[in-house]
Amino acid sequence: MxxxxxxxxxxxxxxxxxxxxxxxxxxxxxxxxxxxxxxxxxxxxxxxxxxxxxxxxxxxxxxxxxxxxxxxxxxxxxxxxxxxxxxxxxxxxxxxxxxxxxxxxxxxxxxxxxxxxxxxxxxxxxxxxxxxxxxSPNISTNKHAQSKISLESDFEKLWKLYPRKKDKSRAFKSYKKAIKDGVTNKEIQTGIVNLKREISLKGTDIKYVPYGSTWFNGKQWEDDYETGNVEQNNDYKTNEIARLENELQDDNLDPIERNFMSKKLAELKGSA
Missing domain, CATH: 1.10.10.10 (Winged helix-like DNA-binding domain superfamily/Winged helix DNA-binding domain)
Structure with a gap:
């Protein structure tokens, strides 16, 4: 040896x-x-x-x-x-x-x-x-780091939910400013969900959906979206059920979006 x-x-x-x-x-x-x-x-x-x-x-x-x-x-x-x-x-x-x-x-x-x-x-x-x-500088630094990580994590969840992911860094800057001004993640999430409902309702082509940076910068979660009664149309229900079932097969689907889609699918099947 x-x-x-x-x-x-x-x-x-x-x-x-x-x-x-x-x-x-x-x-x-x-x-x-x-x-x-x-x-x-x-x-x-x-x-x-x-x-x-x-x-x-x-x-x-x-x-x-x-x-x-x-x-x-x-x-x-x-x-x-x-x-x-x-x-x-x-x-x-x-x-x-x-x-x-x-x-x-x-x-x-x-x-x-x-x-x-x-x-x-x-x-x-x-x-x-x-x-x-x-x-104490150590405590201050740690709290700042934790706050930054939390912001990034919350934004990532919302970004995965948004349908047209363009110019992420600019969208994040707008998101941070909105949170600083008192807007909640729930408000933004609800806005994205309503936008996606309107897209599904109208069959909007993705190219007409605002870029993520534009949507966040314009605070468009405050907008009014059409999410209403056209869902009663049988053709819409059939197509929407097929679409949701197909998208739910994606193993990489964000948990928040999966939860929303599962509830939506159950509602449509229950009223069919």
Missing amino acids: TNKKTTQTFTMFPDFIKSDRRVTNLAKMIYSDIYTIATQGKEFFASNAWLAERYCATEVTISRAIKNLNDCGYIKMQMNVGSDKKVIKRVITLSDEYKELVKNDVIKNDNLSKMISASYQKRQEHLIKNDKGNI
Whole structure:
């Protein structure tokens, strides 16, 4: 059996990142590798594949952890790209704020601890000062992130429901403004449902249906749609039942839309 030699038996785990709640535990562990390599005056260019094996994680998870460190200002990344525009080598270095700490870490650890504490305290005070609500920056950041995720998730559900999906990013901007102004997801969902009922009722060609961006920007959930009594026509019922049964066979159908279509199908069969 061959023993593999290693020149590194431990890594340095700086105190200032331990208490930062914005950074995931995996990202902190990777940062300890980056920080330790930096104290040796070397470049950190480990690939996501190598890190994934080291930490028993997927490459996607590693990529998110490194982005987490970059977003929080702990590292800088440089991509060396070849003639085919593919990344040949990724070099990760400490951000300028923490490079000075590494220089002192090589000289004297006791002095480093004091510098780290002072630097971290200064960073936290700066964040608090710039927080309008004077709330802890970690809590404020987390709440903002959660709010953003919730908005994106709610919009995705509505976007899947909308019949003509064009210019999604512009539609999302209009959606965020509407929610900020007090409009509820239920109001928008009801508007989309009524629009689709009118489309089915009139047999409207999809090319005459507004783009998603136009509909959201124009607050067209406030419009009046024809959803009425033409449904009593037997030909309409027969065609609509066939259409709904066919669309419900789609395994990728959005749950909200599936629920609406199932209820609609039951209503039509019950009145047939």
